[in-house]
Amino acid sequence: MTKSDNRYVNTETHPADSRYIRCRVRSHDSASFTVVTGNDGDGRELRVSYGAAPGGDEYGYLRGILRRGMRLNLLDTRMADNKVVAGEIVVEPDFLVDISSLAACFEDFGHHPLLYTLNRLKKRPNTYHIILGNFAGMVLDDVINSPHFSLNDTIRKNFREKAIEYASCGEFSPETFKKDATAQARNIRQTTSALFGIYDRSKVLLEPSFVCEMLGVQGRVDMMTSDRRMLVEQKSGRNRYIELCRQNGSGGKYLEKHYVQLLLYYGVLKYNFGLDGQDIEVMLLYSKYPMPEGLIRTRHLEAELREAIAFRNLVVAQEHAMTSDGFASAIDRLTPETLNVNGMSGFFYDRYLLPQLQEVTSPLASLPPLERAYLCRMMTFVLKEQQLAKTGCLAGAGCSVADMWRMSVEEKLDAGSMYVGLELAGLAINEATGSYDMLTLDVPDCGDDFSPNFRSGDMVYVYAYAEDEKPDVRRSILFKGVMVSIEAERVRVFLSNALQNPDVMARRDSRGRRLLYAIEHAGSDVGGAAVMRTLFDFVTSLPERRALLLGARSPRRDTSVRLTKSYGGYFDPLLLRAMQARDYFLLVGPPGTGKTSTAMRYIVEEELAADGEPSVLLTAYTNRAVDEICSMLCDAGISFLRLGSEYSCDGRFRPFLVGNMVEQTPRLDKLKDRLMAARVYVGTVTTLMSRPYIFSLKRFALAVVDEAGQITEPGLVGLLSAHSPESADEPAISRFILIGDYKQLPAVVQQSVEESAVNEPCLNGVGIRNCRDSLFERLVRTEREARREDFIGVLRRQGRMHPAIAAYAGAMFYADERLEPVPCPHQTEALPGYSVPPADRLDEVLSRERVIFIPSEKGGGGGRSDKVNACEARIVADLVARIRRMAGNGFSCEKTIGVIVPYRNQITMIRREMERRCPGDAPDICIDTVERFQGSQRDVIICSLTVNSDAQLGFLTANSFEENGRVIDRKLNVTLTRARRQMILTGNPEILSGSDVYAGLMERIRRDGKYMKWTL
Structure with a gap:
């Protein structure tokens, strides 16, 4: 915050003559309330009036929602009668609310804060008028972007982008649409001509x-x-x-x-x-x-603006109340009588508005006790996660939307959550549209410590700022886009909304100042709202599906089902059980066991071979996992359709996107036929949740969910309960198979284990213990506690790790699974397989040992962060240089070496050391956190454990649980199971010995003679 920034209060001169006071509530009574200025409430104390003018009571509603510690923004303030009088008062301003969602609550019957909640539970419709509205928006874009607007071109483009929506809209009439589209286009062209x-x-x-x-x-x-x-x-x-x-x-x-x-x-x-x-x-x-x-x-009108902000404040207060007191505190008030604040009645209300309310409120009012308790607990969890995504759980962690202004530019650079100083390198024209949508920016030298925390496919904001100012997302016009590629010196962003004039992305402002660009992560409520909708889908689904997922009935099996062919003696018994399961089957796949490449492939092939031409839905949480599924299908020669957007999909699979099918089949009736004929659909869980109308077009005999252990239960249970938007009489998914490994890293959850714990006895009674658990883990636990073996299978043959490497994870984490090698050729090799002879003692050790531990000195201290260790950075860089030399012509940056660290700060230090020892390859070798390495593999994995104090052991071992008397450390498990040929760890043994798991690992390595001291 700079002194020249007049948007901030200077409390030393005049504490209440300001446009903007950020403060916290200290106390309140019926006459006024007291605040303390500053973001943390550590400034001066002020008394604030409930009126927007002396003697007024415009903010009287705040008496019911103010609480000690609540953040407020006081805007357009002045002093009157020794009190601050504010033009606007904003409650919890860090909790950003979407403007369109707020406005949607202003109905003819009133605007109650709970309508904001109800709207997020409503089914997402796919009506003719919504399709027409989307088309009209594209017409406006095309009229602006193209000097030679063509209605037919816009219709074709819109049809291509919204193919599923057109095909699944039962009330769509091409003739009516063409007439309405023509009128919309004519009116838009007239209006824009007048405006310009x-x-x-x-x-x-x-x-x-x-x-x-x-x-x-x-x-x-x-x-x-x-x-x-x-x-x-x-x-x-x-x-x-x-x-x-x-x-x-x-x-x-x-x-x-x-x-x-x-x-x-x-x-x-x-x-x-x-x-x-x-x-x-x-x-x-x-x-x-x-x-x-x-x-x-x-x-x-200022009074109307104040009313809109007052409603926003009440919505935010309601959201906070539901996260602190639970969704159960609000569910009984979700009634038409509560929401109809204006007491509206008559034909229009009774015929049209009331039924829309009752579509949500009636099922909520009639929920059985168990389903009601389930919905309330899971909704509370989702609401809390959304709150934390907005406002953060740790100040300065760079993981929330509010960190965009609560953290300084320097802090965001340290966290890798921001690019600054970017220079415009190019803005490419889209030949098909004549507009500019691909932005290229040059990245400056941001110093040795900068390590950007962005990935291809991330949604981002791009904005300009003057060179002599600090970038501030709040004072800028933001261009939303998708990160397409990230290189050390250049980034490319696909703009979500193309530009008609490339000069909009200027190099200088109107005052002649040089413009630079910044990039920050773009926040969105879409994911949380989709989960809420699908939770409502769950409680309105078929009773027998609800009973199944809540453990009130056992899964069924049809022993008459037989395999259509043999897949080998190892797979046949497992596949037979999976095909005989009539409700669900759980496939536990430890690392390297071919969950996707082999097991899922065989499941899909067998299902497609069954009578009746059944359809299959394949999904996973991440786009990378979905791309791997697509790769498997291509290798197997299985035709499929990919759901999703072009820039969230690997380029190899873009021809399989639904939109690209339109170019081959431009007619709606032909498109419907092709969509109905397609038997394999692939997409992320989020894509499927955001497009529920796909289930009015297709029903699937089987859904297979990969990486199921990485999806929280509320993030999946609704999708598996999906039914046609028109009817809940038939499930959209007849049965499902969940594939995963609950011993690897689960979904990222911001709440603590204690906060997400389930304490309701009725839910504990059906095995629901914590909202952060995956449905996959809970069902595995249910089957094992019931001592059933018909609905669960374990893949035991792993083809990734050499047996000498696999022995460690096998003994520590997979003793019950009894892993064994396939064996693949590299698993039978006696030595790691370096082609260049060793030059010294460490080279000799590298050339013969599969697992090595190298002790390091304690880092940190001297003003240096505990999240870096210079000694380990030198060790890692030296090892990389040696392995690079010994691998000879067989070396590949993408396949040979990967480096795992617990902290992003250590990435920068290691990369700096690598620049000195092997400069040519340093930028291309993957160095990342263990969370980012899950699902990957390399021939050689080097892990820098980077602990410099006992306090860090809690973070290092945070993702652990106990099973059959053994501690399962998920982070360490993922680390130890990424390497094919060689695994090398370096860390401080004195500190690591404070963890029983790491002490046991080091003791085993010592006993095996693979503990090696090395001084650089």
Whole structure:
């Protein structure tokens, strides 16, 4: 925070004459409340009025929601009667709420905060009008981007991007759509032509994003100009005021929810950029109607803005109440009577609005006790996770949206959560659209300690800032995009919304100052909202599916089922049990046992060979895992469709994307036929949850979930309970197979083990112990406790690790599974297989030993972080250089060596040492955390354990549990099972011996004679 930044309060001069006071509540009573300024409440104490003007009570509603320690933003403040009077008061501003979601709560029957909750439980519809609205948005884009707009081209493009939506919409009529599309396009072209007679077309931005910490909201505007003189929000549906030629209660012809949305966007521009109503014109474009009726200019009324922010505050207070008191505290209030705050009645309410409310509230009111307890506990868990994703669990950890402004630029660079100083290298044109959508930025030298925490496929914000200022996401127009490629000196980002004018991404601002660019992670509520919807899907699914997943009935088996062919004596018994299971089968696959490449392949082949031409759904949590499934299908010659977007998919499999099928089959009836004929669908769990309408088009005889141990139960249970949006009488997925290994790293959960624990006796009684557990782990536990063997199988043959390496993980973590080699050729080799003769004693050890431990000295101290160890960095770099030389022509950066560390800080130190010892290969050798290495393998794995104090052992061994009297350390298990030919560890034995697991590992290595001291 700089003194020149006048958005922040200088409490030493005048504590309450400011545009912005960030503070915490200390106390409150009926007359006023007391706050302490500063982000941590360590500044000056102020008394604040409940009125927006002396004697007023505009903020009286806060009496019911204020609590000690609550963060507030006081905006446009002044002193009156020795109290602070604020123009706006924002509760918990770090909890960003999406503007469109807030506006959607302003219904004719009122706007109750619980409507925000109900809207996230509602099924995601796929109606004709939603398809038309999406198309109208693309028309606006294309009219702006293309000087030669073609309606047919836009229809084809939209059809390609939304193929599943078109095909699964039962009420879609091509003839009606063509007529409505033509009218929408005509009206949009008329309106934009009129607008660009006033405003500069070259400055138009489509769907720029904003983050407004001052108001606690975020959003994306349909269209505005870069000089912020014009803002337009488009709506494609009906407007009764326009059709009836009459005004609403506020004297306008807009719908209230649309006005609220526009008003909040205006508020963002006001507080982010210091604009007022004279600086910008905000308009609603109702594209169903021609000019001039369809373009409505609006007024900026401060009282209405205050009401919208008040509603936002009540929503946030409700969210916090549900995370602290549980969803059970709110579920009984989710009734039409509560939500209908205006007491609306009559034909329109009874016929149309009430049934929409009852679609959610009626099932909630009639839930049996067990299902009610389950929904309440899992919803509380999901709500808490979403809260932590927004506001963070650890200050300065760089893992929450709020860290974008709560952390300094220097702290974000240290965490690797930000790029700064980027220079524009190029903006490529998309020949198909004539717009610019591929951005290339040059990365400056950010110092030896910079290690970016970004991956290809990440959603990001890109924004410009003047060279003489610090980048601030809150004061910038944000361009949302996807990281396409990341190199040491250059990054490429695909912009979600293409630019019509490349000069928008400028090199200098209007004052002639040089512009640089920054990149930060883009936050989103989409994942959490999708999980909430699918939890509601679960409690409204078939009773027998609910009973199965909650352990109220046992899984079934059909012993008459036989395999269509033999897959070998080892696989046949396992596959037979999997095919005979009529509800679910659980396949436990330890590392290297061919879960995807072999077991899943055989399962798919066998299912496709069955009578009746059944369809199969294959899914996993990560895009990388889904790409591996696609690779397996290609190797097996199995045809499939890939669901997802182009830039989240490996280039090899983009021809299999559904959208690319449209180019071959441009007609809707032919497309439907091809979609129905396709027998294998592949996509991530998140993609499937966000597109539930796929299940109105297809039903699947079998779903196979890979990496099932990495998905929390609420993240999967709804998908497995899916049913057609039109009916719950038939499941969309008849049976499912979960493949995973619960002894490897699970899903990342921000809550502590204690916070996510399940304490409800009825849930404990059916085996639900912790919300962070995967459904896979719980069902495995259920089957073993029931002593059933028909619905669970274990893959025991591993083809990755040499037996000498596998012996360690086998003894420590897989004693019950009794792993054995396939054996593959490299598993029978006597020596690691280096081609160049050894040059010294360490080379000799490397050339003969499979597992080595090299003790290191304690690092840290002297002002250096405990998360780095210089001694280990030198050891690792020396080992890499030796292995590089000894491997000779057989060396490959992608296959030969991988380096695992617990901290990102150590990555930088190791890479710096490698630059000195093997500079040519240093950038291309993978050095990463164990979490990122899960699912990967290398010939040689080197692990720098990087512990410099006893306090770090808790982090190193955090992901552990006990099974049959043995401690299963998931992090160490993943580390020890990545290497094919050689495993080398280095760490401080004195500190590591404080952990029983590591003490036992080092003792075994010593006993085997593989403990080697080495001084550089």
